[in-house]
Amino acid sequence: MRRKEPFKLTAVGVIGFWLTAFALLPNLLLVVASLLERGGDEFVALILTLDNYRRLFDPLYLGVLLDSLWLAAATTLLCLLLGYPFAYLLTRMPARWRPLLLLLVIVPFWTSSLVRTYAMVILLQTNGWLNQLLLDLGWIAEPLELLYTESAVIAGMLYALLPFMILPLYAVLEKLDRRLIEAARDLGAGWITIFRRIILPLTLPGIVAGCLLTFLPGLGMFYVADLLGGARAMLVGNLIRDQFLSARDWPFGAAASVLLTVLMGFLLWAYYLSARRANRGALP
Amino acid sequence: MSPRNAARTAYLVLIYGFLYLPILVLIVYSFNDAKYSLEWRGVTWTWYRNLLDDPDLLQAALNSVLIAALSATVATGIGALAAVALYRYEFFGKPLLQGLIFVLMMTPDIVMGIALLILFASLSLPLGFWTLLLAHITFNIPFVVVTVLSRISGFDRHLLEAARDLGATEFQAVRRVVLPLLMPAVAAGWLLSFTLSMDDVMVSFFVTGPTFEILPLKIYSMARLGVTPEINALCTLMLGATLILILIAQLLLRERT
Numbered sequence: 001m002r003r004k005e006p007f008k009l010t011a012v013g014v015i016g017f018w019l020t021a022f023a024l025l026p027n028l029l030l031v032v033a034s035l036l037e038r039g040g041d042e043f044v045a046l047i048l049t050l051d052n053y054r055r056l057f058d059p060l061y062l063g064v065l066l067d068s069l070w071l072a073a074a075t076t077l078l079c080l081l082l083g084y085p086f087a088y089l090l091t092r093m094p095a096r097w098r099p100l101l102l103l104l105v106i107v108p109f110w111t112s113s114l115v116r117t118y119a120m121v122i123l124l125q126t127n128g129w130l131n132q133l134l135l136d137l138g139w140i141a142e143p144l145e146l147l148y149t150e151s152a153v154i155a156g157m158l159y160a161l162l163p164f165m166i167l168p169l170y171a172v173l174e175k176l177d178r179r180l181i182e183a184a185r186d187l188g189a190g191w192i193t194i195f196r197r198i199i200l201p202l203t204l205p206g207i208v209a210g211c212l213l214t215f216l217p218g219l220g221m222f223y224v225a226d227l228l229g230g231a232r233a234m235l236v237g238n239l240i241r242d243q244f245l246s247a248r249d250w251p252f253g254a255a256a257s258v259l260l261t262v263l264m265g266f267l268l269w270a271y272y273l274s275a276r277r278a279n280r281g282a283l284p
Numbered sequence: 285m286s287p288r289n290a291a292r293t294a295y296l297v298l299i300y301g302f303l304y305l306p307i308l309v310l311i312v313y314s315f316n317d318a319k320y321s322l323e324w325r326g327v328t329w330t331w332y333r334n335l336l337d338d339p340d341l342l343q344a345a346l347n348s349v350l351i352a353a354l355s356a357t358v359a360t361g362i363g364a365l366a367a368v369a370l371y372r373y374e375f376f377g378k379p380l381l382q383g384l385i386f387v388l389m390m391t392p393d394i395v396m397g398i399a400l401l402i403l404f405a406s407l408s409l410p411l412g413f414w415t416l417l418l419a420h421i422t423f424n425i426p427f428v429v430v431t432v433l434s435r436i437s438g439f440d441r442h443l444l445e446a447a448r449d450l451g452a453t454e455f456q457a458v459r460r461v462v463l464p465l466l467m468p469a470v471a472a473g474w475l476l477s478f479t480l481s482m483d484d485v486m487v488s489f490f491v492t493g494p495t496f497e498i499l500p501l502k503i504y505s506m507a508r509l510g511v512t513p514e515i516n517a518l519c520t521l522m523l524g525a526t527l528i529l530i531l532i533a534q535l536l537l538r539e540r541t
Contacts, residue, residue, distance in 0.1 A: 011369040023422065112500065113485075
């Protein structure tokens with residue numbers, strides 16, 4: 001078609017402009033800012049430096065970084081361990097129940113995670129339900145200090161992020177060809193072999209996608225650490241926020257964000273590789 | 285029920301319990317007639333009434349609805365246009381555009397928040413209503429694109445070709461043929477955007493100023509000081525509003541599929 005198409009031009013132009021101006025440009029500016037020096041009156045001084053990245057490896061910040069990575073990794077692992085069997089059991093439910101059951105997983109995922117984090121505070125506080133329950137059961141003699149601990153932060157992130165793990169897992173598990181499992185069983189494979197050699201490789205893209213959707217937000221959710229961790233837990237998200245709000249060190253905050261983006265890049269790459277492998281494996 | 289089935293059901297119930305119990309507790313306590321005690325002292329509307337007496341809070345709620353409605357509307361327009369363009373046309377830079385939409389959706393909220401903050405600061409835009417609106421439109425767009433694209437893929441191309449053959453311009457064909465058929469997805473995209481915008485904390489945190497306060501940030505600053513029944517009531521209201529919107533969106537998407 002060689003006709004002039006004003007509609008096509010407008011459509012492509014509008015979305016192209018918007019994404020360039022508000023997605024591409026801000027991220028480029030972020031990278032640029034991370035390479036500049038901290039300014040006095042202005043937010044940045046126009047002097048090129050790699051110092052911000054070097055400072056990320058300063059023991060003080062490296063500690064926060066490693067702590068945050070550990071919290072996010074623990075959350076992701078728990079999400080996976082709880083979510084995988086759950087998603088699998090969902091696919092085994094009667095077909096007419098599944099849409100409703102799935103909707104019930106999605107409903108909390110569409111409600112404010114701030115509200116849900118706050119609900120978690122109510123549950124975990126010293127005179128909260130969980131302590132009350134444990135006291136009534138006689139398992140503990142004194143209320144436990146549950147709130148303002150690392151465990152509380154992990155519990156809060158687990159609560160906020162679990163649906164993000166379940167949904168991609170459900171998507172791959174539902175597509176899983178049951179005949180492959182039956183064939184493997186007929187050929188004498190045990191359950192462990194079947195899981196390791198068939199189910200796991202074919203659901204790997206879902207696992208990686210789920211980890212991507214839980215691990216990355218798990219590094220950034222500063223309000224979860226604020227509300228549930230008090231001063232005990234600091235995420236990369238808190239570190240970044242503080243650079244922009246209180247410390248006024250924008251370049252350093254930008255460098256920490258670029259680090260998050262690089263991590264995202266790696267995870268997306270892993271997803272791409274796993275999806276390609278799984279697709280190739282599915283071909284005859 | 286065999287023991288194995290019982291174990292399966294128990295596991296499902298346990299996870300659903302984990303997902304819903306805290307929300308349930310929140311709702312229950314928003315009606316409890318006791319300020320600090322967790323003992324049940326009967327139903328009260330006091331906390332809800334207190335909310336109505338707080339002009340700052342009402343203003344923040346109004347601001348939130350305003351931003352959510354405006355950003356959802358603009359994002360739906362741009363997102364639907366983008367979905368149609370991605371479905372129908374080949375053009376220079378299409379893979380880049382698709383990649384950008386995908387990356388935009390995956391970008392951690394905090395990174396998007398500060399990237400936009402840096403953009404607004406370098407343009408010397410004062411933080412407030414406009415910056416918040418631009419940010420919300422931006423993070424809503426990919427969700428609209430995905431919602432609309434998911435419906436477009438089952439779309440009969442011949443309808444468009446027929447309209448073109450009968451002399452409709454591209455714009456007319458899209459407006460009179462494609463848009464009506466996509467309406468449920470467009471409406472669902474709008475509602476999804478609206479709820480995402482109402483709930484956002486992390487992006488808004490960086491791109492709004494003291495002149496323009498919104499509900500989630502208000503809740504955040506209140507919740508940092510501790511648990512009060514008023515916040516329970518406020519969160520319950522937000523929850524209820526979100527659920528109603530989502531149910532409408534679900535009904536819209538289910539229609540005719």
